[in-house]
Amino acid sequence: xxxxxxxxxxxxxxxxxxxxxxxxxxxxxxxxxxxxxxxxxxxxxxxxxxxxxxxxxxxxxxxxxxxxxxxxxxxxxxxxxxxxxxxxxxxxxxxxxxxxxxxxxxxxxxxxxxxxxxxxxxxxxxxxxxxxxxxxxxxxxxxxxxxxxxxxxxxxxxxxxxxxxxxxxxxxxxxxxxxxxxxxxxxxxxxxxxxxxxxxxxxxxxxxxxxxxxxxxxxxxxxxxxxxxxxxxxxxxxxxxxxxxxxxxxxxxxxxxxxxxxxxxxxxxxxxxxxxxxxxxxxxxxxxxxxxxxxxxxxxxxxxxxxxxxxxxxxxxxxxxxxxxxxxxxxxxxxxxxxxxxxxxxxxxxxxxxxxxxxxxxxxxxxxxxxxxxxxxxxxxxxxxxxxxxxx
Numbered sequence: 001x002x003x004x005x006x007x008x009x010x011x012x013x014x015x016x017x018x019x020x021x022x023x024x025x026x027x028x029x030x031x032x033x034x035x036x037x038x039x040x041x042x043x044x045x046x047x048x049x050x051x052x053x054x055x056x057x058x059x060x061x062x063x064x065x066x067x068x069x070x071x072x073x074x075x076x077x078x079x080x081x082x083x084x085x086x087x088x089x090x091x092x093x094x095x096x097x098x099x100x101x102x103x104x105x106x107x108x109x110x111x112x113x114x115x116x117x118x119x120x121x122x123x124x125x126x127x128x129x130x131x132x133x134x135x136x137x138x139x140x141x142x143x144x145x146x147x148x149x150x151x152x153x154x155x156x157x158x159x160x161x162x163x164x165x166x167x168x169x170x171x172x173x174x175x176x177x178x179x180x181x182x183x184x185x186x187x188x189x190x191x192x193x194x195x196x197x198x199x200x201x202x203x204x205x206x207x208x209x210x211x212x213x214x215x216x217x218x219x220x221x222x223x224x225x226x227x228x229x230x231x232x233x234x235x236x237x238x239x240x241x242x243x244x245x246x247x248x249x250x251x252x253x254x255x256x257x258x259x260x261x262x263x264x265x266x267x268x269x270x271x272x273x274x275x276x277x278x279x280x281x282x283x284x285x286x287x288x289x290x291x292x293x294x295x296x297x298x299x300x301x302x303x304x305x306x307x308x309x310x311x312x313x314x315x316x317x318x319x320x321x322x323x324x325x326x327x328x329x330x331x332x333x334x335x336x337x338x339x340x341x342x343x344x345x346x347x348x349x350x351x352x353x354x355x356x357x358x359x360x361x362x363x364x365x366x367x368x369x370x371x372x373x374x375x376x377x378x379x380x381x382x383x384x385x386x387x388x389x390x391x392x
Contacts, residue, residue, distance in 0.1 A: 006063050010072055013056055017075045020046065020053060022082055022090055022140030029136040029178065039090045046083070046092055050099050057106055073110055074121035080107040081152065082144030087182070090139060111152045116161075122148065123164060130171050136178075145171060146186050146193075154197040162206075165198045169208055176215050187215070192229045195236060209233060213276055227287075227304035230280070234311040238268055248307050253351045255358070261310060262362050268315040277321055280312050281328045288335040295343040302352040306359065314363055322373040329360065329379050333386070340390070354390045357383050 022042065025032065057076060060069075080103045083092065094100045126148075129141040149168065154160065160168065168190055176187035191212045195203070203209055213233055235244045247261040284305055291298045313321070336353045343349045361383045364376060372380070 009056070009060060009063065010069055013060055014072055014075070016053060016056065017072070017079050020049065020079055025137040025139065027137070028133065029139070029180070029183075034089045036089060036091070036093075042090065043092055046099070047094075050083075050103075054102050054106060061109065067113060070118050070121050074118060074125055077107060077110050077122065077148065077152065078125060078141070078144055080104075080110075081147040082140035084151075085140075085143035085147040088139065088143045089182075107152050114153070119153075119161065119164065122153075123167060126171075127167065130174070132174070135171070135174055142171070142175060142183075142186070146189050149190065149193045154193060158197060160194065160198050160202075162199070162202050165194060165202050165208070166206065168194050169206075169211065173211070173215055188229055192232070195229070195232060200237070204237070209236060227301075227308050231304070231308045231311045234308070235265075235268055240264070240267070244268065244311070248310070252303065252306060253348070253355060255355070258355050258358065262314065262359065265310040265314050266362075266366065268311060274316060274320065277313060277316055278324050280308065281324055284309065285328060285331045285335075288332055288339075291335060291339040292342050295346040295349055298339050298343055299346075299348045299352060302349070302356065306352065306356055309356075309359060314359065318363070318367045318373065318376070322376055326375050326379070333357065333360075333383075337386075350390060354387060357387050357390070361387070 060072075060076075083103045084100055084107065085091075092099065126141060126145050129135065129138040130145060135142045172187045172190035172194070174187075175183040175190070178184065194208065194212075198208065213230075231248070235241055238244060243264055247257075247264040250257040250261060252258045252261060287301070287305070290301055318325075336356060340346075340350055340353055361380070364372060364380050364383070
């Protein structure tokens with residue numbers, strides 16, 4: 001194949017890729033109300049043209065031996081990421097699943113030969129679209145960026161460059177400020193990827209963990225993934241991180257495994273979550289209403305809350321925490337009892353509630369003070385009596 005033919009194909013594809021990208025919104029996301037029906041003409045275009053585009057990509061990869069032309073390769077990857085991102089308001093309703101299946105397949109093929117220079121091209125393109133408030137008109141790019149990080153680029157043990165880490169932080173913070181819960185979740189998703197694949201030294205030097213913690217807790221709008229995320233952040237810099245992860249992965253409905261986990265977690269250096277303790281307690285109370293939704297949801301959420309409490313609250317000395325605990329115990333335990341009644345004493349829920357009260361008792365019993373603060377003394381007997389009632 002001649003160079004001219006390949007060059008002509010590359011030039012044609014540069015135009016085609018831009019044509020298939022999700023069009024920029026005419027107004028900021030804050031000022032418009034979007035619905036899937038508004039993207040119907042775009043979907044018709046994709047349904048008709050994507051098969052031809054996929055053929056072009058295959059031809060391009062064959063002629064170039066899946067190497068070189070990095071700017072075009074970066075553009076193709078960005079398009080494939082925004083097409084396969086989900087859930088999104090612009091999501092393609094692909095009845096057969098073939099269009100999205102092929103997009104995922106091509107994305108993986110392109111990422112097989114990824115290198116640092118490709119990262120630079122990807123970063124440059126996303127920086128143009130996602131700076132400051134620009135992202136509010138670039139829905140394809142913002143969803144595609146999260147998809148790129150999680151599914152294509154950082155699937156193994158690859159580490160983010162300092163530049164990618166800093167940019168990801170800015171994107172995560174920006175989308176977290178959006179009124180739409182979808183974008184708050186997207187921010188948490190990006191933060192989680194950063195913690196998993198960011199270099200520990202970079203995260204510490206850039207103070208990223210503190211910035212993330214502040215923003216994750218500020219709005220108190222949380223889902224299950226966010227509880228897991230906050231828990232992970234609580235032990236992220238501990239020396240015995242592996243031991244903590246192993247303890248948290250055990251079955252904490254078993255008394256012996258909970259005891260072992262409490263011992264491990266109580267030794268955590270509490271400096272990471274110290275300043276956010278009040279917010280975490282408020283978050284637990286606020287989200288406890290969701291425990292009434294159904295026994296399966298209740299059990300899953302209780303497990304996540306339990307681990308969050310063990311990591312982020314249990315290690316904090318009572319002399320610093322006791323002013324917040326009476327109100328928390330009163331409100332949270334009341335909801336725990338209500339959820340047992342609501343779910344008709346479902347065994348799993350009952351056992352998790354029992355274990356949660358045992359964590360509170362452990363916390364009070366192992367107080368480092370010579371004398372328990374007077375505002376907590378009544379809870380020692382109350383919790384013991386409650387545990388006896390639950391276990392009957």
